[in-house]
Amino acid sequence: MPGTAPPAPAAVEVVTQVVYYLSLSVPLGMGLTVGAFAMPGGPVSRGVRSLGIPAAVLVVLGLVLHLRATTHVTGLALVQSLALALAACGLVAMRWTNSRALARGVAAVALAAAVLPVIRCSIPIWAESPPMHSRQCT
Numbered sequence: 001m002p003g004t005a006p007p008a009p010a011a012v013e014v015v016t017q018v019v020y021y022l023s024l025s026v027p028l029g030m031g032l033t034v035g036a037f038a039m040p041g042g043p044v045s046r047g048v049r050s051l052g053i054p055a056a057v058l059v060v061l062g063l064v065l066h067l068r069a070t071t072h073v074t075g076l077a078l079v080q081s082l083a084l085a086l087a088a089c090g091l092v093a094m095r096w097t098n099s100r101a102l103a104r105g106v107a108a109v110a111l112a113a114a115v116l117p118v119i120r121c122s123i124p125i126w127a128e129s130p131p132m133h134s135r136q137c138t
Contacts, residue, residue: 016065023062024114026055027087031107035100045098052095059088076116083113 030048038045063084070077090106 013069016069019058019062020066020069023059023066023084024110026058027091027106027110028114030055030091030094031103031105031110033103034094035103035107040100041098049094049098052091052093056088056091059084059091063088080113080116083109083116087113 030051033048034045038048063081066084067073067077067081087106087110090102090109094102094106
């Protein structure tokens with residue numbers, strides 16, 4: 001019995017989701033690289049830190065697109081947006097500071113912003129609130 005296919009998402013929705021997930025993963029990767037894996041002041045650390053400004057611009061773009069795509073701005077959406085803004089500020093600071101603690105903080109904030117929707121779905125009272133983005137709690 002053939003069924004109907006769901007409608008294809010609009011290109012804007014796809015681009016918004018791609019930039020959103022990149023804005024979560026890039027600061028996490030940069031923070032882990034500088035904060036845990038690379039030698040302080042080494043060539044890998046310097047190379048990753050030199051990408052701090054472009055990465056911060058990507059995070060801010062993801063933040064703006066995320067807020068524009070959100071139909072209902074809830075308290076959790078604001079907390080996640082604050083975490084993304086803090087990660088962007090940390091990326092800018094990482095550009096000029098050779099601090100492993102700062103890099104670990106950027107990674108921790110990006111991780112918190114990434115898992116916030118999952119935590120939202122696991123707590124019953126939050127699961128009833130409107131979603132922060134297209135991911136629904138099931």
